[in-house]
Amino acid sequence: MAPGDPASVPAPEPLLEVRDLVKHFPLTQGVLFKKQVGAVKAVDGISFDLHRGETLGIVGESGCGKSTVARMLVGLERPTAGQIRYRGQDITRLSGRALKAVRRNIQMVFQDPYTSLNPRMTVGDIIGEPYEIHPEVAPRGDRRRKVQELLEVVGLNPEFINRYPHQFSGGQRQRIGIARGLALRPEIIVADEPVSALDVSVQAQVVNLLARLQSDFDISYVFIAHDLSVVRHISDRVAVMYLGRIAETGTGEQIYDHPTHPYTQALLSAVPVPDPEAREHRERILLTGDVPSPAHPPSGCRFRTRCWKAQELCAQVEPPLEVPTEFRESTGPAHHPSACHFAEERRVVPDA
Amino acid sequence: MPESYVPKEAIGHGDGGTAALAMGEAESLERAPAAGRPPGGEPTGKPRSLWSDAWHDLRRNPVFVVSALVIVFLVVIAIWPQLIATGNPYRADLAKAQEGAAPGHPFGYDTQGRDVYTRVVYGARASITVGTCATAGAALLGSLLGGLAGFFGGWWDTLLSRLADIFFGIPVLLGGLVFLSVVTSTTVWPVVGFIVLLGWPQIGRIARGSVVTAKQNDYVQAARALGAGNGRMLLRHIAPNAVAPVIVVATIALGTYIALEATLSYLGAGLKPPTVSWGIDISTASTYIRNAPHMLLWPAGALSITVLAFIMLGDAVRDALDPKLR
8 A cells, every 4th residue: 555655755653653443334134133144245355544634535426435435534433443543642542541542633624514513502512612621722711712712713704702603604613613624723624525505605715715714723624526627626635436446546747647546537527627628538437337435346447347358367466555666667647546456647638 | 792794804824725715705705694584584593492482382382371470370289288278188078079060169069068169279280290200200211221221232232122021011990900909008109100110111112213213313313423431422423413313202291191090090090099190080980970970070171271281382392302303
């Protein structure tokens, strides 16, 4: 497995190291005596690093395990196997006080701003709750002022502190969710599709806000989305997931302009092109069939059932996520990890 | 609080933003206060929760107003029956047994010559006491056990749900006849205890379901990700969002519990004389229904109105608390 790539390693010690992370949800039968009859392999062995102040984008279609990764990173799900090391310490088996301490530093922004805020609490209570759970962060008398500061930081009027979530628009609610995530001054924010529930015009505001907060507070993001252009805008590095595994990873330029994995190429070919002239000339790669069930993933390469290059080898040997042999000598942008036996460069996004 | 919807203030903070950001911001900021106002349009700016919205609806619902007035009246006479009935419910004048209405005795006399009007007024106390206490007990026990089952899940859920099924399976009347016939106490408490014991599974199931639903909300996950303990998640996030269905079912159940008390008393297993109760009086009067129907009709009418009032109230509360009807 490739822990990042040489082009974008700013610090020697990564903030977060994920190694061979696995999450299987058991499928059971029976009412009283439950018998395990299988498992949904939501995440099946993924590894990546996250450095200080960096944004790692994770893209993939629905059901590929992106959100499960996010939930494991913030400790909402316990991994079946594998490690998540934060500053060298494995946090997957922590509990009690130690887990609470780690949670201070890894926070989450949720996808749906309509369900992620308690409708019975005022904005002040929602953003102030982190201080109640971690009272050592802010003394009681200081909290209201801190909450108002946070509202200001995310671009909301501090006078809104006594309002309820339903009095805000979707974009404003997402800002409230971001303020809650920022309250404890975390080092890492895991954003699980933070803009996919918002209008396109509002998406840009929220993405710009996240980018500004990153430079102001030196936060690292794990940014999960299915919108490739949003991810490209904010990410330093991108990982493409398919059916619980990483298919290809690299910098924005490497993934978007020099994809070598057929799945990435197919994804990119589906990105809408705003220029009708360019649209005429681009080629669409249309995938056939559906994503296979994660309860019974295909043998060998997981993408082979929908891949136009698939051969006998793909069904027998699972391609490792490493720099493909044909690009190993090259120093160009195609030199990045790609889990494909027949990786080849193919530009699918026309120049803007 | 002074409300000023000045979008510019907020836009000022989007320093890294673009012109598009500022425009979108202004639009979204203007949209929000409008959502907070009632459709009529006075800019109150006062935050409205589900409860205040529900209260807003309820005050305008005639069904709620009428049933609430009836219930308030019943509660008042249950506490101070002397307010409208000056007589003594135990004073018997056998010479006037089963006589019809007379001046000062609008409902007539019962078979022992006691004033039916006074007894109907005093009977409210037993019904209201049994109804409210049994409902409070069943609601507390049911939401506690159901809520814990829903929150923790697993074997705890299995155990409590099967336990609820066992109590659910006991036929109410048969169980009442068996259990209460061995009790000699003349107070209302054995009846209250029996109704709680058989009533909590119904409320428990509702509470369990609504906790399971509330638990899956992202804001509960968000609290957990912040490091909140089980107590905080249950009390601050789940309970306030799961309590509405329990309140609705409990209000409707209150009416049926009052009817159940009357039924048990009618069968001789519920309250026992000398307690004054509509059920006991209906039971006694049923023997004489051909000779003196007024003895039966007045307590039965009072019972029907009481049960109806509570069920209508429950209906109105359910409609007001159901966000889908909004």
